[in-house]
Amino acid sequence: MQTISNHLPTERLQALDAAHHMHPFTAGAELAARGARVITSARGVMLTDSDGVQILDAMAGLWCVNIGYGREELAEAAARQMRELPYYNTFFQTTHVPAIALAAKLAELAPGDLDHVFFAAGGSEANDTNIRMVRHYWAAKGKPSKRIIISRRNAYHGSTMGAASLGGMAAMHAQGGLPIPDIHHIDQPDWWSEGGDMTPEEFGLERARQLERAIEKLGEDNVAAFIAEPVQGAGGVIVPPDSYWPEIQRICDEREILLIADEVITGFGRTGNWFGSQTWNIRPDIMTIAKGLSSGYAPIGGSLVRGEVAGVIAEAGEFNHGYTYSGHPVSAAVALENLRIMEEERVVEHVREVAAPHLAHRWAALADHPLVGEARLSGLMASIALTPDKAARAPFASPAGTVGLICRERCFANGLVMRHVGDRMIVAPPLVITPAEIDLLIERAVQSLDETLAKLREDGLMKAG
Ligand code: PXG
Numbered sequence: 034m035q036t037i038s039n040h041l042p043t044e045r046l047q048a049l050d051a052a053h054h055m056h057p058f059t060a061g062a063e064l065a066a067r068g069a070r071v072i073t074s075a076r077g078v079m080l081t082d083s084d085g086v087q088i089l090d091a092m093a094g095l096w097c098v099n100i101g102y103g104r105e106e107l108a109e110a111a112a113r114q115m116r117e118l119p120y121y122n123t124f125f126q127t128t129h130v131p132a133i134a135l136a137a138k139l140a141e142l143a144p145g146d147l148d149h150v151f152f153a154a155g156g157s158e159a160n161d162t163n164i165r166m167v168r169h170y171w172a173a174k175g176k177p178s179k180r181i182i183i184s185r186r187n188a189y190h191g192s193t194m195g196a197a198s199l200g201g202m203a204a205m206h207a208q209g210g211l212p213i214p215d216i217h218h219i220d221q222p223d224w225w226s227e228g229g230d231m232t233p234e235e236f237g238l239e240r241a242r243q244l245e246r247a248i249e250k251l252g253e254d255n256v257a258a259f260i261a262e263p264v265q266g267a268g269g270v271i272v273p274p275d276s277y278w279p280e281i282q283r284i285c286d287e288r289e290i291l292l293i294a295d296e297v298i299t300g301f302g303r304t305g306n307w308f309g310s311q312t313w314n315i316r317p318d319i320m321t322i323a324k325g326l327s328s329g330y331a332p333i334g335g336s337l338v339r340g341e342v343a344g345v346i347a348e349a350g351e352f353n354h355g356y357t358y359s360g361h362p363v364s365a366a367v368a369l370e371n372l373r374i375m376e377e378e379r380v381v382e383h384v385r386e387v388a389a390p391h392l393a394h395r396w397a398a399l400a401d402h403p404l405v406g407e408a409r410l411s412g413l414m415a416s417i418a419l420t421p422d423k424a425a426r427a428p429f430a431s432p433a434g435t436v437g438l439i440c441r442e443r444c445f446a447n448g449l450v451m452r453h454v455g456d457r458m459i460v461a462p463p464l465v466i467t468p469a470e471i472d473l474l475i476e477r478a479v480q481s482l483d484e485t486l487a488k489l490r491e492d493g494l495m496k497a498g
Contacts (some may be wrong), residue, residue: 043083046071057192070445075102078463078470080450090450091460091474096266096298096414097329100371100380101463107330107367107374114366123152123360132360135369139322139337142307142372147320149343152335152360156297156323157191159334160260163319164195165354167258167291170342173349179257179290180215183247187221189267190260190295190321199260202268217251219243221265222273225407225418225426237274241281248288258291258319263309263411266298266461269454270416272409278313291318291342297334301325302375302464304412305385312411318342325464328371333364384464389413391468395475402479404486414461416454419485422497429456430498439488443481451478 040046047068056064071083078101080088093099100107114131121129132152140148151166153159164182171179184190186201197205198212201221206212220227220240228236248256261281265271285292294317299309303325306312310320319342323334338346346352358364375381389412396415400408406420419436421429429436437453444451444458452459462474489495 040073040083043071044068046083077101077103078466086448088445088448088450089462089470089474089477091462091478092450092452093461093463094329095324096303096461097324099301099303099325099464100328100374101465104328104330104374107328107370110366110370111331111363114363118362121362122357124355129360129362131362131365131369135360135365138369138372139335143320143337144308144311145316146340147317147337148340149338150335151338152333152365153323153356154332154358154361154364155191155334156295156321157193157196157334158356159297159321159323159336160190160199160295161193161195162336162354163258163260163293163321164199166336166338166342166346166352167293167319169349169352170291170345171257173345176254178254181217181251181256182215182293183217183219183244183251183256183259183290185221185261185265186218187223187268187271188218188260188262188265188295190262191297217247219247221268221271222277223265223269223271224274226428228426233274234276237276238280240273241277241284244281245284245288248284248290253288253290256288256290258293259285260293260295262295262297263299263313263315264304264414266414267454269457270409270411270414270459270461272411272416273313278315282315293317293319293321295321297321297323298325298414298461299411301372302381302384302412303414303461305381305389306412307381309411326371327364327368330371331361331364331367332358333361333368378465380464384413387468388464388466388471391471395471399475399478399482402482402486404482404489413464413466414459416457416459419456419458420497421489421495425497427497429494430496431494436485436489436494440481440485443484443488444477447477447481447484449474449477449481451481 050069051065072080073083074081080090123132136150139150151162168180184199188201190196190199198216201218222240224233224236294310300322304312318339320337327333396408396410399405404419406418406423408417433455437456441453
């Protein structure tokens with residue numbers, strides 16, 4: 034067993050990593066030059082690196098370790114399931130107990146009549162399932178021309194060909210021949226950056242009505258679905274104006290299109306309810322889930338599907354789609370145990386009643402910092418926009434992300450994982466975070482902001498672009 038006391042020295046690990054390991058979303062040459070930070074263990078909300086340094090993980094890994102690190106029960110659930118039945122599939126009229134139990138549990142937890150689930154190994158796979166499923170659904174209903182899926186610029190829906198095409202990340206579309214055909218993007222509801230002279234409420238309505246105009250332009254007979262994150266995560270924790278979702282829901286109700294809520298981040302308590310759709314009053318036909326479903330302890334995702342949609346798919350013969358690891362028994366057992374703990378320890382109530390109100394109070398005060406424009410959050414996902422000129426909501430003159438990266442580096446040096454997306458700083462800590470740990474998070478964030486501001490002044494970077 035490799036433990037903190039007997040692993041290779043950090044430089045040796047970094048050299049092996051740089052020589053053999055291709056990392057996601059990382060510039061390889063830069064990584065090799067600087068060496069990756071090696072995380073060796075974690076407990077609660079705290080990571081430990083290979084030099085024994087403790088870091089507060091305000092990103093819950095990648096928005097997934099909702100229950101916190103080091104839960105023995107989950108390790109035991111995995112070991113028990115591996116001993117009993119480490120693998121079997123759910124293809125060709127077979128099934129197994131963990132997949133059955135998890136499907137039934139999800140049907141119970143999910144809002145409305147989302148009572149069927151198609152399993153995948155993560156969010157990207159689930160969104161690829163969704164593309165095929167909604168097109169197959171309309172074809173089965175005698176409307177094969179309904180193929181276009183409308184999504185949003187700066188959305189993140191995953192990295193596979195289909196999911197990255199749904200996503201609206203220009204840098205991703207620039208590589209590998211994306212997007213695939215019949216995906217259409219409208220603008221995001223990011224008032225801070227794009228709202229101009231409109232009030233947030235006017236802007237939310239305007240951006241929602243882009244969906245209506247897109248459906249009219251493309252033809253309702255050609256549109257299968259609209260997909261969106263209730264609150265954009267990887268795009269920078271863009272909390273939409275309150276007017277946005279009611280208008281989107283109205284449009285989806287009036288038009289014959291399916292609504293897909295991508296809840297990979299917002300699901301399982303993140304916004305203070307089991308699902309972001311409940312927080313934002315959305316009634317999706319399909320919901321993408323992953324991450325918090327197992328608190329990241331084992332890879333699992335899926336599509337929660339409304340009964341009517343699942344019924345049409347079931348009646349249409351064989352759905353020629355599936356993954357070796359759809360409903361993997363070990364992942365399903367871990368997810369079940371995670372959900373059991375969440376219910377027993379009332380983790381969603383902790384977010385709603387304790388952690389989110391405390392973070393909201395402390396986060397709002399960050400807007401008084403000279404470097405911070407808007408400070409927004411939904412439950413335990415929060416962002417601040419860094420700016421050289423608050424009144425003008427101005428971006429920096431330096432290329433987008435320059436300042437955000439400086440701030441992220443200061444955070445790391447101060448023992449805090451806070452991500453940057455361009456020049457927005459974001460957090461999404463484990464849901465079990467305590468008020469005292471939130472205070473520590475804020476203390477380290479403020480120190481990092483102060484140091485960033487000092488460096489920007491020193492380097493002449495406090496300039497609007
Ligand atoms: N949908 C949403 C809304 C996501 O946030 C996916 C789908 C894809 O899930 P998988 O399990 O295939 O990764 C995600 C994933 C980041 C970051 O840097 C965000 C994600 C993944 C990796 C990095 O913020 N979100």
